[in-house]
Amino acid sequence: MADTDTAEGIAEAAPAPSPERGRRPGVFVAILILITLLLFGVPWWTLLGPSNDWPPAVVAVGTVLILAAAIALPVAMLTGHGRHSDRAARLGDTLLGVVWVLFVWSVLGNVLGLALALxxxxxxxxxxxxxxxxxxxxxxxxxxxxYEAMRVPRVRSLDVVLPRLGAGLDGTRVVLIADTHYGPIDRAPWSRKVAAVINDLDADVIAHAGDIADGTPDQREEQAAPLGTLDARLAKVYVTGNHEYFNEAQGWLDRMTDLGWNSLHNRHVVVERGGDRLVVAGVDDVTAKGSGLPGHRTDLPGALEGADPELPVLLLAHQPKFVKHAAEAGIDLVVSGHTHGGQMWPFNFLVRLDQPVVRGLSAHGERTQLYTSGGTGFWGPPFRVFAPSEITVLTLRARR
Known part of the structure; x- marks a missing residue:
C-alpha cells in the first residue's frame, strides 16, 4: 500500500545520508522499536489495560498474543520483503494491516471513551x-x-477535455490501470478476471502506470501473463513504478515488450485516428536514477525527443508529484498511480504529505491535467479500507 510508498517518496526527496549517518544503524532500530511499541501498545492499553478490569487470564492470553504479533511483524516483514520469502511476506503484510486497523480504531475508541465519561x-x-x-x-x-482488496476493481469512467486534441481523436478511450502489485499472494485468477473486464471496455489505448509487481518477472510470470491477452486499437503502453526498481526493472520492461506492450522507457509513440495525432509518452519512475541501474532515470526531454510540439501529449508518470515538471513542459494530460488512494484509511492523509493528489482528476498550471488512479491492486496488507480499487476509462474530448 502507500505506506512504504510514502516513506520511499520522502526518502527520495531527502539529501543523501552522510557517511556518519550511514554508520548509525542503532537509530533505525530505535525508530523501528518505537513505532512497533506505539502500533501495538495503544491497542493493548485500549483492549486490555487496567481500566477494563478483565479477569487475569484474559489479560494474560491477550498480552501474549499481542506480544507475539509485535515480535513477528518486523521479523516477517524483513524476511518476506528483504529476503523474498512469500510465506513470510504474507504473514507480515497481514499483521501490518490488522495492527494498523486496531491502532486507528483504538485511538478513535478512546475518543468514544471520553464522550462516555462526559x-x-x-x-x-x-x-x-x-x-x-x-x-x-x-x-x-x-x-x-x-473483500475490497481481492475483488475485481470497479470501472470508473469520466470525460477529460483536452483543448489541443484534434476532432478526429474526440472520444478516444484510454483505459488506465496501475499498481497491480502481483506479489506474495497468488492472484493469477484475479489477473485473468481483470483482463476480461478490460477487454470488454473497447479501449483505444491501454496504459499501465507502473508498480506492476513485487518480485521478478520469472517469480510473477503466471500473474502477469494475462496482460498479454489485452486488446487495444491504437496502443498498449507501460512505464516503470518505484517497485520495479526493487525487482529487475529492465526485466519488467523487457517482459512487457514480450507481452505486446510498448514499454515507454523515456520514449514516446504517436497514435492517429481520423487524421489527428496524439503523442503518448512515458518516463521512468523518479526513483530510477537512485537505483543505480544503467540507463534508467526520469528523462522527460528524452521521452519527447522528436515529437511535434504542436501535438497534444498524454504522459505516463508513475508518481503524481512528477506533474510539477510535466506542467512546466506544457503536457496536456498526465496519468499516474502510486498512491493507492491511501489504501487503508486514514493513511491517505500521510500520502498527501508526499504527493500533490491522492486520487482523481486535477488541474496544474495553465494547460496540464493529472489523473491519479486509486490503484488496481494493492501493496502489502491484503486490505482496502475506504479506498476502493479501480480500472479507469478516460474518454478524451476535444474542445467544442
Whole structure:
C-alpha cells in the first residue's frame, strides 16, 4: 500500500545520508522499536489495560498474543520483503494491516471513551464498551477490507477535455490501470478476471502506470501473463513504478515488450485516428536514477525527443508529484498511480504529505491535467479500507 510508498517518496526527496549517518544503524532500530511499541501498545492499553478490569487470564492470553504479533511483524516483514520469502511476506503484510486497523480504531475508541465519561459512564463499563466496539468495528473493517482488496476493481469512467486534441481523436478511450502489485499472494485468477473486464471496455489505448509487481518477472510470470491477452486499437503502453526498481526493472520492461506492450522507457509513440495525432509518452519512475541501474532515470526531454510540439501529449508518470515538471513542459494530460488512494484509511492523509493528489482528476498550471488512479491492486496488507480499487476509462474530448 502507500505506506512504504510514502516513506520511499520522502526518502527520495531527502539529501543523501552522510557517511556518519550511514554508520548509525542503532537509530533505525530505535525508530523501528518505537513505532512497533506505539502500533501495538495503544491497542493493548485500549483492549486490555487496567481500566477494563478483565479477569487475569484474559489479560494474560491477550498480552501474549499481542506480544507475539509485535515480535513477528518486523521479523516477517524483513524476511518476506528483504529476503523474498512469500510465506513470510504474507504473514507480515497481514499483521501490518490488522495492527494498523486496531491502532486507528483504538485511538478513535478512546475518543468514544471520553464522550462516555462526559455522559457519566464509569469504568470498567466505559472501557469495556470501548474495547468491544474497537474489536467489532476492527473485525468488520478487516473482513470488508479484504473483500475490497481481492475483488475485481470497479470501472470508473469520466470525460477529460483536452483543448489541443484534434476532432478526429474526440472520444478516444484510454483505459488506465496501475499498481497491480502481483506479489506474495497468488492472484493469477484475479489477473485473468481483470483482463476480461478490460477487454470488454473497447479501449483505444491501454496504459499501465507502473508498480506492476513485487518480485521478478520469472517469480510473477503466471500473474502477469494475462496482460498479454489485452486488446487495444491504437496502443498498449507501460512505464516503470518505484517497485520495479526493487525487482529487475529492465526485466519488467523487457517482459512487457514480450507481452505486446510498448514499454515507454523515456520514449514516446504517436497514435492517429481520423487524421489527428496524439503523442503518448512515458518516463521512468523518479526513483530510477537512485537505483543505480544503467540507463534508467526520469528523462522527460528524452521521452519527447522528436515529437511535434504542436501535438497534444498524454504522459505516463508513475508518481503524481512528477506533474510539477510535466506542467512546466506544457503536457496536456498526465496519468499516474502510486498512491493507492491511501489504501487503508486514514493513511491517505500521510500520502498527501508526499504527493500533490491522492486520487482523481486535477488541474496544474495553465494547460496540464493529472489523473491519479486509486490503484488496481494493492501493496502489502491484503486490505482496502475506504479506498476502493479501480480500472479507469478516460474518454478524451476535444474542445467544442
Amino acid at each position: 455522559g457519566g459512564v464509569d469504568d470498567p463499563d466505559r472501557s469495556r464498551i470501548v474495547a468491544v466496539a474497537v474489536v467489532v468495528v476492527g473485525a468488520a473493517l478487516l473482513i470488508w477490507g479484504n
